[in-house]
Amino acid sequence: MGFSTDAVHAGQQPDPSTGAVITPIYQTSTYVQESIGVHQGYEYARGDNPTRSAYEKNVAALEKATHGIAFGSGMAAIDATICTLSAGDHFLMTEDVYGGTHRLFSRIRTRHGLKFDRVKTHEVEAVRAAIRPETRMLFVETPTNPNLLISDLRALSALCREHKLVMVVDNTFATPYLQRPLEMGADVVLHSATKYLNGHSDMVGGIVLTSNEKLAEQIRFIQFAAGAIPGPFDCWLAMRGTKTLGLRMQCHDASARVLAERLDAHPATLRTIYPGLASHPHHELAKQQMRGFGGMISFDLGSREAARVMLEEVKIFALAESLGGVESLISQPAEMTHASISQADRDALGITPGLVRISVGIEDLEDLWKDLEDALAKVPAAVS
Ligand SMILES: *Cc1c(COP(=O)(O)O)cnc(C)c1O
Numbered sequence: 001m002g003f004s005t006d007a008v009h010a011g012q013q014p015d016p017s018t019g020a021v022i023t024p025i026y027q028t029s030t031y032v033q034e035s036i037g038v039h040q041g042y043e044y045a046r047g048d049n050p051t052r053s054a055y056e057k058n059v060a061a062l063e064k065a066t067h068g069i070a071f072g073s074g075m076a077a078i079d080a081t082i083c084t085l086s087a088g089d090h091f092l093m094t095e096d097v098y099g100g101t102h103r104l105f106s107r108i109r110t111r112h113g114l115k116f117d118r119v120k121t122h123e124v125e126a127v128r129a130a131i132r133p134e135t136r137m138l139f140v141e142t143p144t145n146p147n148l149l150i151s152d153l154r155a156l157s158a159l160c161r162e163h164k165l166v167m168v169v170d171n172t173f174a175t176p177y178l179q180r181p182l183e184m185g186a187d188v189v190l191h192s193a194t195k196y197l198n199g200h201s202d203m204v205g206g207i208v209l210t211s212n213e214k215l216a217e218q219i220r221f222i223q224f225a226a227g228a229i230p231g232p233f234d235c236w237l238a239m240r241g242t243k244t245l246g247l248r249m250q251c252h253d254a255s256a257r258v259l260a261e262r263l264d265a266h267p268a269t270l271r272t273i274y275p276g277l278a279s280h281p282h283h284e285l286a287k288q289q290m291r292g293f294g295g296m297i298s299f300d301l302g303s304r305e306a307a308r309v310m311l312e313e314v315k316i317f318a319l320a321e322s323l324g325g326v327e328s329l330i331s332q333p334a335e336m337t338h339a340s341i342s343q344a345d346r347d348a349l350g351i352t353p354g355l356v357r358i359s360v361g362i363e364d365l366e367d368l369w370k371d372l373e374d375a376l377a378k379v380p381a382a383v384s
Contacts, residue, residue, distance in 0.1 A: 003062065003177060004246040011057025012239070023054040025236045047224050051232040055239040056207065059197065062176040062242065063189050065209035067216035069223050070235060074172065074192025075100050076228035077206030079109075081168055081188055082139075083226070084218045087113025091137035092130050094121040094151065096144045096349050098170065098192075099340050121151040122282060124159060131163050140186075141170040142179075143286075146298040146333040146357040147349060148273050150282035153289055157185025166215065172196070172324075177249040179290045187212050188219075195324030196295075198241040199248050203234040248326065248362060252295030255368065256360040260297050262369060268306070268376045270354070273298040295360040296323060298333075304353035306379045307332045311356065313375035316363060328361035328368055 001010070012023050026049055031042040042048050056068030071077040078101055085091060093105065095118040105116055119130045121140050138160055142151040153169065160167040168188040169181035175196045181189045191197055193205035210216050223229060230238075253276075260274035272279075275286035276293030286293055301307050310330070311319045317330040321337055331337060334346055334353050346352075360368065 001061075006061040007058070007245050008243050010061030011054040023051055023236070023239065025232045026050045027232055045232075046227050046229055049229075049232050049235070051239075052230065052235045055235040055242075058239055058242055059176075059191075059193075059207050060209050062245070063171070063209040064176075064180055064182055064211075065189065066211040066213075067209065067220070069208045069210075069216070069219050070193075070230050070238075071206040071208070071223065072228045072230045072234075073204050074098075074190070074194055074206035075104060077190045077192075077208050078170070079104060080219050080222040080226065080228065081190055081208055082109055082114065082137075083222050084166070084215060085114055085136055088115075088134060089136045090115040090117070090132050090134045091139060092117055092119050092121075092127060092135060092165075093139035094141045094144060094149075095119060096147055096149065097139070097141045098145060098172075099338050101139075101141070101170070103340055120149075121156065122149045124152060124155045127156060128159055131159075131165070135163065135165060137166045137168060139168045139170070141173075143173050143275055143294065143296070145173065145296070145337070146273070146351065146355060148173075148275055148280070148296060148298060150275055150286045150289070152285055153179075153181050153184040153186060160187075161185070173296060174290060174294055175245060175249055177246050178253070178292050178294055182209070182211060184289060188215060193238045193241075194322065196249065196252075197245065197324075198238045199245065199325055200237070200241055201322065201325035201327065203230075203237045205230045205234050205238050207238075249292065249294075251362045252360055253292035255362075255365045256295045256297055257293065258365055259358075259360060259369060259372065263297065263299050263372065266373075266376055268301060268379050268381070270300040270302050272300075296357065297360065298355055298357045300352055301354045301356055301379055303380070304332075304334075307354050307356050309379050310375050313378050314371050315374075316367060316371040317358060323357075323359035325359070326362045328363060329359040331357050333357050 033039040060068035120126045167186045169186045172192045188210045190208045264272035317328045
């Protein structure tokens with residue numbers, strides 16, 4: 001089936017007891033049993049819930065996975081995946097991963113005996129050089145945030161196979177509509193469903209997708225045993241979101257392409273980062289492994305003051321963290337999303353005080369441009 005047919009139908013049969021077209025919110029903690037151990041497949045809602053199952057099957061179909069395992073947040077999904085490793089194991093992760101991922105690994109999981117190194121996964125040879133005998137996993141984010149660096153998923157998966165590493169991809173920014181890592185050889189894909197999958201900024205959730213039976217069994221067990229599950233209403237909201245994922249991504253992508261070109265040409269910007277721009281260092285790779293370039297754009301206005309004016313002057317773009325919703329958002333990564341990483345790291349990653357990140361929503365393109373243009377007119381001139 002095509003992407004949007006699956007998005008609307010996969011995992012969702014009309015409710016057998018009533019014929020309801022939409023999967024109900026099964027707001028229950030437990031299920032009646034006929035006799036000891038005789039039940040309809042559901043015992044206790046930490047273990048399973050029909051709304052959650054429908055949602056898991058739905059996203060699994062979109063990522064071409066055989067298993068979907070949902071969590072109460074993107075971080076819980078990432079943590080469950082990392083918990084398949086054991087004390088003493090070493091893993092590699094993309095240098096500029098999501099700040100929360102770095103915080104989880106460096107401040108919690110290293111205390112439990114896991115070791116990791118950050119590596120520029122957009123340079124395959126750098127990854128090869130960082131592999132140690134005890135390395136078990138490669139955790140890749142592509143495109144990254146806010147630099148939108150692209151890692152070569154096919155080349156990395158070949159490397160992982162060679163060294164028997166489990167390859168995990170955080171596909172939050174691209175979504176399965178634009179990029180399907182499992183089809184390029186990854187073992188596990190995961191999402192912060194809070195972002196594009198849900199798409200309406202009204203829930204927090206995460207989901208892990210895989211076709212590897214052993215990993216699926218381990219992660220399903222962690223979901224049940226550790227219990228970081230999403231509630232049925234959040235699953236229902238996310239599944240309502242995935243139905244329009246294709247439509248929304250087409251719109252985010254089409255608008256972002258135009259806005260990136262215009263921002264790049266505007267005299268107030270020092271540089272504009274968007275994988276769809278020919279000037280992006282990984283533009284060709286993005287064209288090969290993605291169906292589009294997505295809705296995230298970063299641009300440098302040269303100073304904190306310029307960024308502050310920009311963020312305060314826009315009227316449609318909301319000054320907020322997060323991304324991937326129908327509404328456009330604007331942020332300054334240095335002091336917002338990336339405040340938890342050190343100044344030295346921010347400098348090394350080029351996350352300057354003047355860097356502004358936007359999540360392009362589905363509002364009318366010309367309204368969005370006018371909003372950006374009006375704000376840019378008020379920004380003090382950049383000093384390069
Ligand atoms: C937001 C985000 C996360 C964390 O997800 P939560 O749902 O906020 O827990 C992980 N990875 C990426 C790329 C994100 O953008």
